[in-house]
Amino acid sequence: MELANRVQTLTPSSTLAITAKAKELKQAGHDVIGLGAGEPDFNTPKHILDAASQAMYEGFTKYTPAGGTVELKKAIQTKMNNDHKLSYDLDQIIVTIGAKHALYTLFQVLLNKGDEVIVPTPYWVSYPEQIKLAEGSPVFVDAKEENEFKLTPEQLENAITEKTKAVIINSPSNPTGVMYEKEELLALGEVCLKHDIFIVSDEIYEKLTYTDTEHFSVAELSGLLKEKTIIINGVSKSHSMTGWRIGYAVGEKQIIKAMTNLASHSTSNPTSISQVAAEAAYSGSQQPVKEMKEAFRERLEKLYEWLVEIPGIECVKPKGAFYLFPNVKKAVEMNGFDSVDDWVAALLEEEKVALVPGSGFGAPDNVRLSYAISIEQLEDAAKRIKRFVENHQ
Template sequence: METNFESIRGAIQLTRQLASRVNTLSPSTTLAITAKAKEMKASGIDVIGLGAGEPDYNTPDNIIEAAYTSMKEGKTKYTPSGGLPTLKDAVIAKLENDQGLHYLRNEIMIGIGAKHVLYTLFQVMINPGDEVIIPSPYWVSYPEQVKLAGGVPVHIEGKPEAHFKVTAEQIHDAVTEKTKAIIINSPGNPTGMIYSEDELNQIANVCKEKDLWIISDEIYEKLIYGDEKHVSIAQLSEDAKKRTLIINGVSKSHSMTGWRIGYIAGDATVVGAMTNLASHSTSNPTTTSQYAAIEAYNGPQDAVETMRKDFESRLDRVYPQLAAIPGFKVIKPQGAFYLLPEVTEAMEKTGFANVDDFAEALLTKANVAVIPGSGFGSPNTIRLSYATSIELIEEAIRRIHSFVKEKWRI
């Protein structure tokens, strides 16, 4: 007993020694669920994980070969902090070809994945007390990264009836004298929803009126379905381009999540500050991964389209199956590889007070790992990824359906 008290006392003392900024962080719901699912699977339980935030495809062979060749040629040394000039040129060409946007090398920085690029951006942009508008549902790391920079996340709700998107009026009403930026994620994680050109135009007008930075996370731009198309808000006008900082990378588009290459395109002063910070923190993105990314952008794009078509086919098959579960209300997403059903009625009818408990029961009783929407600022939803085999997705949905029917209270 005495030892326990000593352990507690020691833990408290250690906590006091930590920087206060890290004590404000919320643990990653996604990682926690994934870790528990892996633990169960390792113990022999037949768990199906639908929490994956990455494609289940391997990186295309031509990209792997380019990486291997670069190593054999001795390209294994330091590079400039902001990335290889040849990779910057590949990004510039991609933005010109895909969006008709023209950038110079000093307006591009290569980072260690889009997540680290965002982190670095907030570190150079945000002063203590600055507010950043974050539409919800949101990707889990946005508010945490803003807080780490000393900023204040300001959440505005994208309601299900608005397809989880926020309006220009909501943004206008949320702006204060402390507001510095807004984050737009289209296609979105966890919603899969896409902002139309008209919606983006209205948002751009508010940002011009209120003089806001626009942080445009476009990491899922290649995964779009049906007749939808990706529009970058930076395309809409010279003013929109001037205030937009595009975040993107090869993780989702080319199934290169583990290679950790992302980029920012935008204002040269901001990009320069980020590059300076990187020079004192990371030195440079992994050299081999940069050569792989050059091939990803400059090489054939057939594998990108093959993967997109497969994800669309999976979505078309599993969407009606998920929507048929009692108490599930599902809006068909337009992009990415997630489904975000609203499950309020299912929770109530199966005796669960909140979505965290509901997701926990799906994991421990139905052996299906999903991510509770509470981690995304959407407390009445769960996120399911269809970035796994169609057989596993359909079996997981059957298990969820059976669980809900069995627990349903008349």
């Protein structure tokens, strides 16, 4: 049986693959420390659970509008105004089944065959695959490690062609954790306005930042930039609601209308109960978000300190999300492995520590470590990695 061409070129998610292997070893009785997870290890806050439970018992278990309930859209309106002083009409908002679905749907309605989307590397693993599924072409631009993995205006300018439709900006970033500052976003935005291309601003980690530098959305920097920006966000990371699958996109009315029409023929609507939960996430207490953020901040400081002490490992210190993305090329060479992927596989086999190789993110010299586990486990993992490196010298 021959499958459709559009799926035959897909690359499986490296993050899901490493997580599955780690679970397999755990089920076999091994003491595995998984640093591959892309989700907080906290439960969803109680007031959100209570809202969802009440909605179920009150019978809110039917279809909703394809683009989301009016109540949740209003909560998103308020959130955007409070956080970024941005005003959007209800028909400029679509609620989706996670931020990933928002991105997928956006590329489906935005791209024609051959349209190019500039993707800075390292990139989140699904960006290029979703672009290809929409018959677009991802154009990779190496955001240099010496520049904290940030795309420069010069790089963006040089990558733009007559086929360029959009550029992706992910701040804070998965996998690097780096965050663009206001001036950097403005400079990139000016290039986009000059060439009349869209900005896909993935802001899913905006609430998880650990420096005095304030998070900015490129859309809030000018009215013109707002018109050319589609913001992607959701409650998965900020409120520890990954399994609830609620994301959203805000932007130009014609784009959002097309996304809503497509959703009506593909998913019908996001889960009704999850929408009530997301509404409670935004309208209720934000104290659990602050507490989770502080826990991540403490873990970051500790893990970063332990990691950079290991021979052959160098790391740009992240400013957000919950990942470290160290360069392990020297350690790999010192340990006698042919590639980072081989080094990661051996580390999992020998020390039962699961990392995600950077090859899946377009950065083959790096690995991604998630610190969405306890400090005790992180310390143990760092010790195991150090022992592994030293044993192979």
